[in-house]
Amino acid sequence: LPRDLVLESHSAAPPRELTAAALFDEHAAFAWRVLRRLGVTDADADDACQEVFLTVHRRLHAFEGRSSPRTWIYGICIRVAADYRKRATTRREISSSKPPEQVVEASQMGDVARREARALLDRILDGLDDDKRAAFVLYEIEELPLREVAAALGCPLKTAFSRLQAARREVEDALERLRAKEERHD
Amino acid sequence: MTDPIRLRDPRSGATTQLRGLLAAGRSEMPDTKRLRSIACGLGLVPAIAPSGVGALAHVGSKWLSAGVLKIGATVLLVGVGASVFAARSHPVPATDERLTTSVTSVRPQSTPLGSTDVPQVPEQVAIVVSTVSATRPIRSGGGRSGSAATSEIVSKTAIGASTTGATPANEPAASHQAQGSVPSTWGSAAPAPADRAGAAVEASVALDLALRDERSSGGLVEDRDVAIIEALVHLGRMGEARQRAARFFRVFPGSARRRQVAELVGFDLGTQNP
Numbered sequence: 001l002p003r004d005l006v007l008e009s010h011s012a013a014p015p016r017e018l019t020a021a022a023l024f025d026e027h028a029a030f031a032w033r034v035l036r037r038l039g040v041t042d043a044d045a046d047d048a049c050q051e052v053f054l055t056v057h058r059r060l061h062a063f064e065g066r067s068s069p070r071t072w073i074y075g076i077c078i079r080v081a082a083d084y085r086k087r088a089t090t091r092r093e094i095s096s097s098k099p100p101e102q103v104v105e106a107s108q109m110g111d112v113a114r115r116e117a118r119a120l121l122d123r124i125l126d127g128l129d130d131d132k133r134a135a136f137v138l139y140e141i142e143e144l145p146l147r148e149v150a151a152a153l154g155c156p157l158k159t160a161f162s163r164l165q166a167a168r169r170e171v172e173d174a175l176e177r178l179r180a181k182e183e184r185h186d
Numbered sequence: 187m188t189d190p191i192r193l194r195d196p197r198s199g200a201t202t203q204l205r206g207l208l209a210a211g212r213s214e215m216p217d218t219k220r221l222r223s224i225a226c227g228l229g230l231v232p233a234i235a236p237s238g239v240g241a242l243a244h245v246g247s248k249w250l251s252a253g254v255l256k257i258g259a260t261v262l263l264v265g266v267g268a269s270v271f272a273a274r275s276h277p278v279p280a281t282d283e284r285l286t287t288s289v290t291s292v293r294p295q296s297t298p299l300g301s302t303d304v305p306q307v308p309e310q311v312a313i314v315v316s317t318v319s320a321t322r323p324i325r326s327g328g329g330r331s332g333s334a335a336t337s338e339i340v341s342k343t344a345i346g347a348s349t350t351g352a353t354p355a356n357e358p359a360a361s362h363q364a365q366g367s368v369p370s371t372w373g374s375a376a377p378a379p380a381d382r383a384g385a386a387v388e389a390s391v392a393l394d395l396a397l398r399d400e401r402s403s404g405g406l407v408e409d410r411d412v413a414i415i416e417a418l419v420h421l422g423r424m425g426e427a428r429q430r431a432a433r434f435f436r437v438f439p440g441s442a443r444r445r446q447v448a449e450l451v452g453f454d455l456g457t458q459n460p
Contacts, residue, residue, distance in 0.1 A: 021230050028224060032216045046220055050227045057228070117210035124207070139192070141211045146189045157187055168193065175204055 018069060020057040027073050028053065030142065034074055037125060037137045038081035048084055052076050067151040074144070075152040078134045085130070124174045128167055135160055136167035408434075412443050412450075419450050427451050 032049045040048045055076050063072055125133050131153065138149045150160035193200040194208050216224075225231045411434045418427035431451040435444060448455045 024225060024228065024230055028221055029215050032220075032224075033212075033214055036214060037211055045216070046224050046227075049216075050224050053224070053228055114210045114213055117207050118214055121207040121211045139189075140194065140208055143192060143194075146187070161187060161190075164190070172200075172204065175201065175207075179203075 018060070018063075020053065020060055023056055023060075023069055023073065024053050027070060030070070031073055031077050034077045034137060034142060035081050035084075037122070037141055038078065038133060039085050039122070039126060040081050044084065048080050052080050055080070068148065071144070071148040071151045074138060074142070074148075075154065078130075078152060082130050120178075124171055124178075127174055128170055131155075132163050132167035132170065135163040136171065139164050140168075408438055408441055408443060411438075412447055415447055415450055424451070428453075 028049060031052050032045055035045050035048045035052070036042065052073065056073060059076075063069070067075075125137070128136065134153055135149055138144045138152055139146060144152070146160055146164070147157060149164070150157045153160055153163070155163075191198045194205050194212075196205070222231060411430065415427050415430045415434065418424070418430060428451045431447050431453060434441070434447050438444070441447075444455065447453075
């Protein structure tokens with residue numbers, strides 16, 4: 001990517017240099033995480049992240065600076081993840097109710113617990129529709145202000161708020177169902 | 187409208203489990219290796235350091251290994267075929283005899299292009315040994331009589347063995363000729379040192395050229411093109427070098443390396459219009 005793209009901000013602030021490379025340095029890790037929580041598998045996350053920053057590179061000249069670069073990039077992540085989920089190739093993996101059994105050393109138990117927790121979280125998030133999922137991920141996991149969530153989703157603030165509330169209810173219900181199921185098994 | 191309290195905040199009233207899940211979701215980050223790989227794909231950082239001799243050697247050795255395996259397999263097949271043919275046409279003595287073939291392959295050295303020193307080129311990179319142990323005479327033209335013999339085929343691949351390492355120490359060198367079934371040129375006819383040096387230089391430059399041509403994406407395209415032109419000039423392929431140079435001038439009209447390219451192909455930027 002060329003490192004010399006300069007963004008002329010339309011805001012009152014003086015023009016600042018905003019290069020694709022700088023944006024990558026600052027936001028790539030977070031974009032990658034958002035993509036994962038938005039349903040992109042670990043195996044495909046790198047490619048999806050690359051796609052996001054290719055879009056950033058292509059569209060940087062059209063970015064007007066009305067939202068923060070972070071919000072703009074998260075908006076791209078949402079679209080890339082939505083496209084990813086729609087593509088038939090993503091259905092090659094067979095989902096299973098239990099994570100595959102793995103032999104791990106004791107020192108890795110913390111990692112395993114976190115991985116299992118993430119797998120559970122992703123399963124719950126899979127139950128949400130795209131809009132609610134994006135609102136929930138951006139607000140509860142990425143901890144963006146609701147105003148930025150609305151900007152990334154391209155919807156009014158109130159809509160973002162109602163999506164978030166609905167998503168919260170569904171997530172809590174899903175957890176409740178899971179807990180009840182586990183109690184029945186015990 | 188104020189932002190609602192986030193679920194990760196204990197004041198939100200969310201269960202500990204849900205807060206744990208959210209924390210776990212937040213904890214997943216790509217490691218620097220993955221980020222670097224993504225950045226490489228975008229051309230933000232070079233995939234292979236331009237002057238990385240180690241990286242070049244690594245890729246080169248992978249290519250060579252693949253080539254060596256192919257050569258080894260081919261020679262093994264030819265060796266077996268030749269020995270079967272020999273067994274049919276010549277009776278084999280009852281003593282324990284072996285048929286050994288070997289192949290040498292040239293590993294390119296990083297010899298400076300301008301150097302007049304003869305590099306130690308013919309480093310043996312592959313040895314293929316076909317051994318046939320006969321326990322009793324094989325009749326000439328005996329159809330399937332070869333199956334009566336106990337046949338053992340051993341194939342070995344060794345990187346970095348010495349030139350004479352192909353033949354086991356207890357193996358009489360004359361046995362190649364004595365068997366008469368394998369072309370003697372496989373094991374013994376090494377090219378003259380000057381030829382080997384020339385081959386090594388050419389192989390080295392060609393490998394470099396191929397590697398640089400492969401590294402085709404990203405911000406190093408300009409560097410790559412210059413390196414390719416340089417390699418072509420060293421190979422004496424001036425026609426191709428000039429074509430590449432013309433393309434370079436067309437694609438990178440504002441490049442700071444135009445002058446370097448022009449000097450390489452003998453192009454006068456002052457008087458000639460690329």
